[in-house]
Amino acid sequence: MEIPVQVRFPTSTALGPNASEREIAQIADLYTDLDALDLQPLWTQNTRLLTKEPRPSAIPWLWQRSDLWRMADRCKDLITISRGGDRRVIALANPGLDGKPFATPTLWAAIQYLGGGESAPGHRHTPAAVRFVIEGSGTFTTVDGDACDMRAGDLILTPPWQFHDHANESDAPMMWFDGLDLPLVSALDGIFFEQFPHEDMQPVRGRNISEAFYGGRATVPHVDGSTASPYSPLLVYRYTDTSESLAALLGSSDAPMVSLEYVNPISGASVLPTIGCHAHRLAGKGRSAPRREVGSSVFVVFRGRGHSIINGIKFAWSAGDIFVVPSWACVEHSADVESDLFSITDRPVMKALGLYREVVEQQPQVVTGLFDVDARRTLVTS
Amino acid sequence: MEIPVQVRFPTSTALGPNASEREIAQIADLYTDLDALDLQPLWTQNTRLLTKEPRPSAIPWLWQRSDLWRMADRCKDLITISRGGDRRVIALANPGLDGKPFATPTLWAAIQYLGGGESAPGHRHTPAAVRFVIEGSGTFTTVDGDACDMRAGDLILTPPWQFHDHANESDAPMMWFDGLDLPLVSALDGIFFEQFPHEDMQPVRGRNISEAFYGGRATVPHVDGSTASPYSPLLVYRYTDTSESLAALLGSSDAPMVSLEYVNPISGASVLPTIGCHAHRLAGKGRSAPRREVGSSVFVVFRGRGHSIINGIKFAWSAGDIFVVPSWACVEHSADVESDLFSITDRPVMKALGLYREVVEQQPQVVTGLFDVDARRTLVTS
């Protein structure tokens, strides 16, 4: 016999078969009175709160390049970028997250579109951002006066609370992937935001300054009295370097996939305390081991063609697609041709807070379904 | 002219006064199509997402000792503790958090009641817990075989993923404050839970073992090859010691309030990576400086009488009351008589992730209202 649902929280505790009417009434009264005092019993919801394993609300999902570009194209004429911190940014909203514009509970994923000659004005915020250029070139992201040019495959950082703006100096439009820790910082009530004062764009001190200083191979400038920063002083990571390192790793390995992490050159830590960035190269044969980890990721397909199996569902992907792997989901990657993936992850958060776990499953997953873009609504609602 | 609300996300971008019907229709179509593809424009919600300062949903709130004890008393006869991880726990649900049983977005606060001779069975979970004994004695919390006795004013830790159970060996009921990082771990999709296998209660290896080993004054046992743990190996912090340290601090200071942090004796870090625990003694005169910080706290009044001003509202408190300070709220404390407060905070999280900020305001707050238990609903809804 269930407790009458007179209170707004779920009740899972069953009373015994011999519960008297009086007892039920008393409990109902108790719950009502607790509720009035902003108190809630744990015992009615402990099995929901304390699950055997993580049960993320976010679900595995994929957005196709064609959809992203088509929608961006429609936006470019209708939506102008005006002063006020605005950007022409389209967020990937995980269908499991109740309409919030978040890819996972901790990660924001979006595409940003800047037309030829357009610019996005300067501002700063405590959420940290990374930009990964999917296609194109000709745009500069200026961070604290350092104008970093952006080319396909490059990673550009805009660390917390540093003024940044974007300027497309070419005639052609440009689009890139934006990854932020906005959902996390928002959940932690740590959002601060400020527009660059007086002008749209901040003054430029120089071009690719951080690259000149910190872009070496395991060498860093010797500066008296400098101390390590929690975020990387290197703001740009070039695809030519990434590709060379991936090639060296793949050449030294028999594995179907090799991965590298972009790091803070003066500490070896993740580029940001809240976001780890990785590049992966798939050999075009074999399948990576089935792994689960606490923490979520967003993958951007940079080149190639293949699929990933996430919790038994097969997600086919090709260049320009973006997909989400929730916490504790089981994942395997496989490519038809040599392929490069870029990913962001909240793993540094999990590690810093002592919450990280990972397992490699003994058996490959059995594929139980195919992620079908057209039928995906059905998938969610089922 | 507003964009028609045909899409489920809020739209704040105003079109110009000369926007044509056609343009409005096109944008409406665009939003509908974006929505169908699980995409969301940033520009319609950026001012809500990126606020000048944190705008917590959680609100300052206070629960009175009399309410807590009265409700606990009613629970004790109606709700029995049965096998299955159940505990007679009543959570303090912040009215700003949409009915979730959480005190703040990161912290769980509750009272736990155990009748004379009762016991709460063994389990473990990745959320970490601290217990602060408000009144009474006679109960043991056993953590990984170490039976820690609990007395008024003591702090007891149950670190992540360690089996723990509670046993009241006395005839009298006992109640204590439970603080957990459950909301945070839940938001990060990192919950794991397990009951102690086969039996209700785990075997006891000894009593207060960690206290014998790690309870010294700045001395730790020398154990070959040991390494620091992310959480404290000392599981109990005695009120007699806390009180003595607070007295020494107050005696060396002219400040109206002195504070200490309970720390991990082998690293000096917060007792848990996700929860910091503090004790405060108010001199019974003066008012602490008005401070704001990123991160939320829950305060338990252990002894004394006074009030705190939080965002202009005066919260009167006395022993046994519990109150919440959300992120970036401005806070001042003042006591009528010498008073002790215990608090938990998510500050270690903010610091680990580089999100911590604090300011001391130049001017004391102007009191604009009084937190009135009876009228508090009004307060929330206004």
Place this chain on the structure above:
Amino acid sequence: MEIPVQVRFPTSTALGPNASEREIAQIADLYTDLDALDLQPLWTQNTRLLTKEPRPSAIPWLWQRSDLWRMADRCKDLITISRGGDRRVIALANPGLDGKPFATPTLWAAIQYLGGGESAPGHRHTPAAVRFVIEGSGTFTTVDGDACDMRAGDLILTPPWQFHDHANESDAPMMWFDGLDLPLVSALDGIFFEQFPHEDMQPVRGRNISEAFYGGRATVPHVDGSTASPYSPLLVYRYTDTSESLAALLGSSDAPMVSLEYVNPISGASVLPTIGCHAHRLAGKGRSAPRREVGSSVFVVFRGRGHSIINGIKFAWSAGDIFVVPSWACVEHSADVESDLFSITDRPVMKALGLYREVVEQQPQVVTGLFDVDARRTLVTS
């Protein structure tokens, strides 16, 4: 046939039996010419430089309380303490160290004697010091204005570059053990020294201030913006606390010896980056496991009676004796009655530099000799 010793460095390389006179002469010329250019061949001395295991010059040694007190007593009338950084300090000079006043290559060990009413003037230096009171009370060591009273069994720190002086306010003389990293800092060419300006003694801000602030049990004062220091902010560690902790450890253990480390309460690290301090209680039965470690130690017998076996030699000791354990020496301790030892070690240095190693030998040592104070010269010269 040996290379003629025309050069000042040892030559161990043997020429073959068929070496010609001409070849020998050429090599002799080569060595002479190298020497003239301040060059030295490695191959003549590599077996001496690169040994299979550490071969310390320092040797195990013991100084008896009776000798130390007798000599201190003779000094007190003949040697007055005058301005100029002087102290009535008698250093324990390890006979293996070529007349240097050092106990080991890294550690200075001495006794310091202060007559009733005497004081030792203020100065500061980069070498760090610890003081362990063997007997008596009534003296204050003032460190940066904090007058720390010294009682038997207490440990007092005078961290690097902090002004310190000593004042005996009683009528009775007082003697304590001084442990410094002076040999190490000297070898590293890092010595700086300065007398307290203008006056003999620095002003006193208060008594036992650090104890009031940092003397809690795993609690530390909460101070805005404070950061961990490389040396402990707690300057005094009381014997009553040490003894209580040792008793708790011994009570929880079947081992013949328990040990604790005095730590920096805000980091859990050794009290100083260069000196670790430990207290040991021997149960009065059994023998500790035979251990070797890289790094040297000096032991002060605080109470009790027993012996230690060091590299096969048995060193009998009783209260007030001081003995040295060189690097990689094999050591076992055994007590006839419950006994307390205090020790300083350079282990933090070895760990910081990645040089630390330790082994526990499977078999107890065979005793091959007895350290005989009268016959000890013979021991050294043999």
Place this chain on the structure above:
Amino acid sequence: MEIPVQVRFPTSTALGPNASEREIAQIADLYTDLDALDLQPLWTQNTRLLTKEPRPSAIPWLWQRSDLWRMADRCKDLITISRGGDRRVIALANPGLDGKPFATPTLWAAIQYLGGGESAPGHRHTPAAVRFVIEGSGTFTTVDGDACDMRAGDLILTPPWQFHDHANESDAPMMWFDGLDLPLVSALDGIFFEQFPHEDMQPVRGRNISEAFYGGRATVPHVDGSTASPYSPLLVYRYTDTSESLAALLGSSDAPMVSLEYVNPISGASVLPTIGCHAHRLAGKGRSAPRREVGSSVFVVFRGRGHSIINGIKFAWSAGDIFVVPSWACVEHSADVESDLFSITDRPVMKALGLYREVVEQQPQVVTGLFDVDARRTLVTS
């Protein structure tokens, strides 16, 4: 009136003019008796032990390329490399260090010569080594199976306790600079040494493996469960990269000298816990600021021509020269043409132990002398 020098330690304490014969005799007896008990008074030597500033025994010194190559050339025919850990290594012996084969109290500096087709057999030791190739190519240093090829300007690491050997696969002889922490590890009694068992040379697993894995620009391989090592996993740092980074630094700066540090890519720390490695480019104009620091360095001139002023003495240098800067010496560098210097330093030791200090002097040094190779003996003895 001086104390009679009947004791072996220096006595600096002067007795007053009215000291009686009896008093002098008593003190002489006291010192004799102390000496017999291996005790030494501090007051006779404190001004020598505790100096106002560091007074290194090591002196600034320079070895010329022509001398080094000439002597190496003479050695190559007379000294063969045989099994037994031998190497054809000529150590630079600082004239201030009493005939020890050490460049500074902490650093070993040497040149190593390997004839065409020769090899130096495998061994390992706890002292860490770095190799900097002054000229030539064609040699492999194999470290734990990873054969690292060595070319002019490259830095190669052989971390502590890793088996390493050298093989010259070319027909031409090769010479490089060896830098070790041998003096430090020796002073700390931490030397362990072992020959590679059974064979002269260890098996080769591959060529430049560490470079393929860790040679990226601020990217590191993602390996499950890996943890940071105290020494760099990257064993080779290429001159082409160093030169490119130096050029970028110089191009972004008006300074007469820019410096970079080679770092451990997974921690950003110095390449070894005991040795820091730096590269410097001098613009060929101006003079670096006069600096002092605690800790010693050895500089290798890789290319160019210039001079350094060390404690007022001008040391002219050109490619292939090696010079020493002792602790706390004042140093300025200046180049006639664009020049590259490589240096090793014990700074990581000083920082780890809290002993590091540095100052930049306000005024350039007045040159008081010229380091004259022919007249240098005079300099030492004066």
